[in-house]
Amino acid sequence: MAANKMRLRVATPESVKLDEDVGMVIVRCITGDMGILPNHAPISAILDFGVLRILDNDGEEDIERRMAVFGGIAQIKDNVVTILANDAQWPEDIDIAFVQSERERMERRAKEDLDALEIQRDQILMRRTLVQIEVSSYPLLSKIEHDEANINQ
Amino acid sequence: MSSMKAIKKRISSVNSTKKIMKAMNLVAASKLQKAKTRLDHIRPMFDNLTQVMDGIKRGLGPEDEIAFAQSREVKSIAYIILSGDRGLCGGFNTNVSKEALSFIESNSDKQEQIIAVGTKGWEYFKRRDKNIIHRVSGASEATSFADAEILGNQVAKMYASGEVDEVYIVYTHFETILAHVPHIVKLLPISTEASAEQDSNPIVMDYDPDAKSFIEHAVPMYLNITIYGAMIESAVCELASRMTSMDSATRNATEIIDDLTLEYNRKRQGMITQEITEIVTGANALN
Numbered sequence: 001m002a003a004n005k006m007r008l009r010v011a012t013p014e015s016v017k018l019d020e021d022v023g024m025v026i027v028r029c030i031t032g033d034m035g036i037l038p039n040h041a042p043i044s045a046i047l048d049f050g051v052l053r054i055l056d057n058d059g060e061e062d063i064e065r066r067m068a069v070f071g072g073i074a075q076i077k078d079n080v081v082t083i084l085a086n087d088a089q090w091p092e093d094i095d096i097a098f099v100q101s102e103r104e105r106m107e108r109r110a111k112e113d114l115d116a117l118e119i120q121r122d123q124i125l126m127r128r129t130l131v132q133i134e135v136s137s138y139p140l141l142s143k144i145e146h147d148e149a150n151i152n153q
Numbered sequence: 154m155s156s157m158k159a160i161k162k163r164i165s166s167v168n169s170t171k172k173i174m175k176a177m178n179l180v181a182a183s184k185l186q187k188a189k190t191r192l193d194h195i196r197p198m199f200d201n202l203t204q205v206m207d208g209i210k211r212g213l214g215p216e217d218e219i220a221f222a223q224s225r226e227v228k229s230i231a232y233i234i235l236s237g238d239r240g241l242c243g244g245f246n247t248n249v250s251k252e253a254l255s256f257i258e259s260n261s262d263k264q265e266q267i268i269a270v271g272t273k274g275w276e277y278f279k280r281r282d283k284n285i286i287h288r289v290s291g292a293s294e295a296t297s298f299a300d301a302e303i304l305g306n307q308v309a310k311m312y313a314s315g316e317v318d319e320v321y322i323v324y325t326h327f328e329t330i331l332a333h334v335p336h337i338v339k340l341l342p343i344s345t346e347a348s349a350e351q352d353s354n355p356i357v358m359d360y361d362p363d364a365k366s367f368i369e370h371a372v373p374m375y376l377n378i379t380i381y382g383a384m385i386e387s388a389v390c391e392l393a394s395r396m397t398s399m400d401s402a403t404r405n406a407t408e409i410i411d412d413l414t415l416e417y418n419r420k421r422q423g424m425i426t427q428e429i430t431e432i433v434t435g436a437n438a439l440n
Contacts, residue, residue: 009201011198012198013195013198013298013378014195014298029361031361031362034361041359043360044205045361046366046367046370072374073205073370073371077208077358082205084198084201084374
């Protein structure tokens with residue numbers, strides 16, 4: 001393992017999503033984003049719904065990948081970042097049309113009169129869709145930013 | 154004459170049974186492949202989580218008041234028992250039920266609360282008049298994480314409210330296609346006793362936001378994953394067990410058919426011989 005790398009493992013009950021050496025990880029914890037570089041001190045954290053950003057450098061340019069993580073725990077120990085998520089998705093696994101329609105449905109439902117349990121459930125679903133939308137719009141966004149930067153030049 | 158007819162009838166009935174068993178064997182084999190991939194997927198998560206829990210246990214001091222780790226006087230124990238919904242799978246259901254029963258009986262001075270997952274286990278304990286508080290069926294055919302989550306939340310709630318003081322899960326552990334071992338695992342309270350091979354210098358671990366909330370978050374997750382993992386192990390064992398027992402049943406059926414065919418042919422030959430003898434004696438009599 002290169003000196004400036006660490007092992008990142010992302011596991012969910014359904015499968016192992018990722019197991020490789022990376023340069024930097026930014027993960028959403030319930031207390032906010034946590035950036036992790038190699039040789040981080042041992043820490044355990046509770047994860048929130050959010051975007052997991054995986055930054056790497058292939059020797060020429062920086063690569064960033066994103067993954068939607070829906071709660072769980074993270075543990076850093078011996079230069080290994082273990083993310084045990086309740087669920088996690090790569091952008092390409094997200095059916096964005098379905099997510100958008102779900103989101104609209106949740107927005108409509110928010111106007112209705114619901115009991116507390118349903119509202120709670122809807123809020124979780126809503127947060128889930130928001131993260132999914134954020135993750136799947138990422139390659140698009142970065143492309144737009146890139147294009148804009150070119151135009152400005 | 155009638156006995157020949159009977160043999161023929163038996164051959165055809167064994168033959169159709171054999172066909173069914175052959176089909177069940179093939180179905181189980183293809184389902185087993187799918188279930189095994191799921192097992193391979195859950196195991197890393199399960200192992201990692203177990204490691205995290207071990208770390209927690211080691212770092213935990215008596216001053217941390219974690220509800221899930223406090224052992225109290227045991228009056229009532231909950232058992233989650235995982236079995237199959239259907240038979241024709243060798244000793245799978247009986248083995249796990251027997252193991253659970255002997256364990257329950259070794260704790261007979263405490264009140265038992267059984268959560269029976271799988272119809273066969275439910276029937277077994279129902280016949281023995283055990284206190285079954287909850288029954289889940291259909292989980293071994295289509296194991297979903299949601300099922301495990303519901304069970305996990307239920308036992309966590311029962312433990313927190315003081316309804317039960319300990320929670321165990323009994324399931325069949327998959328080792329190889331032929332080796333399945335019933336396991337009993339204590340789910341709650343998580344034992345804080347130092348394990349035998351304790352490090353001389355335990356790792357200093359930071360917690361975000363703090364140890365107590367981390368553990369309170371991690372334990373329910375550990376419960377759910379353990380139950381889910383156990384469910385998948387059980388499902389794989391059931392299928393493997395069905396596959397092997399159906400395979401040997403098919404072989405036995407072939408043997409029976411061979412024996413019966415031999416007997417049938419012998420009878421047929423005997424009859425022909427007898428007929429010839431009759432004709433010959435008849436012709437001799439005429440001369």
